[in-house]
Amino acid sequence: MTREDTVRLTPLDLLGLGLLGLRTRKTRAALSALGISIGIATMIVVTAIPASSQAALMRELSALGTNTLQAVGTPNQDPPVLLPKESVGMVARIGPVTRVSAVANTHTLVRRSDRTDPQDGSGLTVLAARLDLLPAINARVHIGHWLTATTERFPTVVLGSVAATRLGIGDVPRSGPGPQVLIGRTWFTVIGILAATPLLPDIDRSVLVGWSAAGEHLNFDGHPTVLYVQSWEASVEAVRAVLPQTIYPEQPGQVQVSRPSDALAAKRATENAFSALFLGLAAVALLVGGIGVANTMVVSVLERRSEIGLRRALGATRSQIRGQFLTESVALATLGGIVGTALGVLAAAGYAAYHGWPVVVPLTSTVAGLAGAVLVGVLAGVYPSMRAARLTPTEALATA
Structure with a gap:
């Protein structure tokens, strides 16, 4: 050994x-x-x-809205394409969709005073807005407050950041009457101003009124113009593919859906x-x-x-x-x-x-x-x- x-x-x-x-x-x-x-x-x-x-x-x-899609009717159509009133509810039933809301163009002009040119709307758009709009577009109120189930039935408005500047309204008092703007022939009280929304400049240039108030005071017919859809980020492209058939089953070709934001890329x-x-x-x-x-x-x-x-x-x-x-x-x-x-x-x-x-x-x-x-x-x-x-x-x- x-x-x-x-x-x-x-x-x-x-x-x-x-x-x-x-x-x-x-x-x-x-x-x-x-x-x-x-x-x-x-x-x-x-x-x-x-x-x-x-x-x-x-x-x-993500806070900018990388998981947000916009669906609109085909523009420049005569007659214009009207999205179904039930489209918001139909889109909400898509599995990966987490939020959906809508706005509608009321085709009315807004003025700061009844003494300005009746045809001059300062390049602003008056939109009827649903109460759940802000979380669907990742927006927040800068001054004042957003529409509620009570105020959305009355002539009250929330201004986008650019709209507030063009109308010369920089503040909303916490108590007492707020500033007013003239929409069509009705005076609306400003109750809030939104912070800037970098990915949605159209919202910045908008005057937002309640869905019910738009129907009562602005002859709004209830058809949404733009749907804002949020989904799981991994499923954005899949949701985009099925939105037209979901929103307008009879004429899906009349619905255009935005591509995912460049921020997602x-x-x-x-x-x-x-x-x-x-x-x-x-x-x-x-x-x-x-x-x-x-x-x-x-x-x-x-x-x-x-x-x-x-x-x-x-x-x-x-x-x-x-x-x-x-x-x-x-x-x-x-x-x-x-x-x-x-x-x-x-x-x-x-x-x-x-x-x-x-x-x-x-x-x-x-x-x-x-x-x-x-x-x-x-x-x-x-x-x-x-x-x-x-x-x-x-x-x-x-x-x-």
């Missing part, structure tokens, strides 16, 4: 030997772990911070750009950390030749020497990976919170950081461990 057959080490013994070098050379181990920690922390940061920024950007783009392009950036920066960070560990382990072999020679003289086999240094390399890299992951998560969370972004730490990058640290430890320790195993006892002790 050979010596190699009699000398055996359990995995726990091998782990103890691998950690021995870290315990006896704490400063060197700390500095070596710092190198891999910086690499892994960099990987976490360069993936988490752009991911948080991306989430904030996606939230802003920008959003998807941004996602792809960020994904490519993540991969490139993560690869660089891991490469830097791996080079640092490999360099540390090579130096460790040179410094510990006497230890290697003594262990070989006492009966340690080449495989045990190789396993010892490989274990030390993996342990060193894993320690650095754990510390680096923690530092990276804390740094990314702090940076995102400072900028008011959602805190997003991709799970894949965290797992990849830890797994990458182990892999880097293995790769970085292969050459130094093989070099240590090749040293004979005489050679190691003679050059120590």
